[in-house]
Amino acid sequence: MDDKEALPYLNAVVREVQRWAPIAPTGVSHRVTEYDVYEGYFIPKGTTVIANFC
Secondary structure: OOOHHHOHHHHHHHHHHHHHOOOOOOOOEEEOOOOEEEOOEEEOOOOEEEOOOO
């Protein structure tokens, strides 16, 4: 894995395969239980959020 940076095409293919057929469910939603600020964005309590891993 030391030469991962030297293989951009292979990395892109792996990411595309994972996008089309993820090995784990990634669309599981969560509800925010308290007010939060993330990278300057205010997230109100009770907001439904879905993680994006890409």
